[in-house]
Amino acid sequence: MLSYTGGLVLLAALLHASWNAMLHGNEDRFLSMTWMSIAIAAVSTLVILFTPLPASAAWPYIVASGIVHIVYNVTLVRSYRRNDLAQAYPIARGSSPLLVTLGAALFAHEVIRPSQVLGILMISGGIIAIALERFHVSRAGLRAALTTGATIAVYTVIDSIGVRLSGGEALAYTAWMFLFYWLMPLLFVALRGVTALWPPVRSAPVSIGSSLVGGLVSIAAYGIVIWALQSGATGTVSALRETSVVFAVLIGRVFLREAVSAKRWIACMIVAAGAVCLGL
Template sequence: MLSYTGGLVLVAALLHASWNAMLHGNRDRFLSMTWMSIAIAAVATLAILFTPLPASAAWPYLAASGLVHIVYNVSLVRAYRRGDLAQAYPIARGSSPLLVTLGAALFAHEAIGPLHALGIAMISGGIIALALQGGRVSRVGALAALATGASIALYTVIDGIGVRLSGGEALAYTAWMFLFYWLMPVLFVAMRGLAALWTPIRAAPIAVASSLAGGMVSIAAYGIVIWAMQSGAMGTVSALRETSVVFAVLIGRVILREAVSARRWLACVVVAAGAVCLGL
């Protein structure tokens, strides 16, 4: 049976797939990501008023993570310009559990048992199998998705170490890290101008509202992950979170009407089996 923490990480996986679907479903993903970031940063700004400061040792990590998250956001937008959700999303997520496990072993001296190692390998293998099916992702799109996956692994390891140095202040650590999301609207305005940011409020209010909602979902999704990494192995938490690709395939099929082959469903079963191994 999955532990309480594991169950919450699965909830985070569902939430994560949901906000990715919101992002992918909007026509202008850069604009959508920017409004998502505004929602995230606004909530973080409010949260820091009511939470104590993280321990000083955590500050270099939360700052580094905040900057890597901006790189991640831009890479994700580029990845979603090519390919459908059921392909770009697995490529972006598939490589990260193994990279996180390696990074945690090198920098946090984490060790995992053989059963959990098998679970991580099954989840990564299943995700990669999902990504390799269909052949509709261009080379540029695949490279953008892989860059996204590398940034995921990087910020996950950084946050795993940083939250453990925060003095037990996971919420405060998360809020201060998310303050860096104010850089996204700055970047957007620098590239497109202020009018391009504000005009959609009147021209496309539903798209802006869905982006703001996606930002709120994103806060909950990754906040749970940071909390879980206080005591859970980073590779295990990362791999369990990446079961979100199964939810992404379901969302892609049911809501976005994307085709899902029998081989893709089989890969989802492998990912689910890997999650079971992590819960034993």
């Protein structure tokens, strides 16, 4: 029977696939990610006004995670420029449990069990199948997706350690980490200028609105994950979260009208099954 925590992490997986679909569905993904980040940072700014400070031991992890998240945002945008959602998302999310499990074993001293080894093999096989299907994924596209997966693994391991040192202040930890998202609009303005940020609010209000909603969905999704990471079961939480690859392919097919072959469905199911094995 699925635990209460497991059910919430699966909800986070659905939410995560949803905001990624919102991002991928916008033509200018850099602009969309910037407005998502503004929504996330604005909510986080309000939250820190009403929550206690995390314990001092957690602050190096908050800073490190915040910076890695900005790198993740940039690599995610690059990945979606080169691949469709049903390709980029499974590769990025499918590769991260493997790296998270290894990182948790190395830095958080978590034990890798036989079921997790099986999960690693299933995920690797599924990723290869997705990447090589009809050779649609270019070398640059594959590299971008795997880089995204690596950043996911890095911030997940950082947060799994940091939130345990926060003195039980998971909400405050999350808010202070997401405060770094104010760097995204600064980066956008530095690269494109401030005039590229504001006009779309009038010319493309639907796109900007969906980005703002996506930001709110994103902070809810990862807030659940950080809360769950307090239990210390990094591999389990990461594994359940990455079942979102199935949600992403389904959303890409239904709402973005992306073509999804039977082989890709099977490969995504293998990745999801492997992710679950990592959590057993």
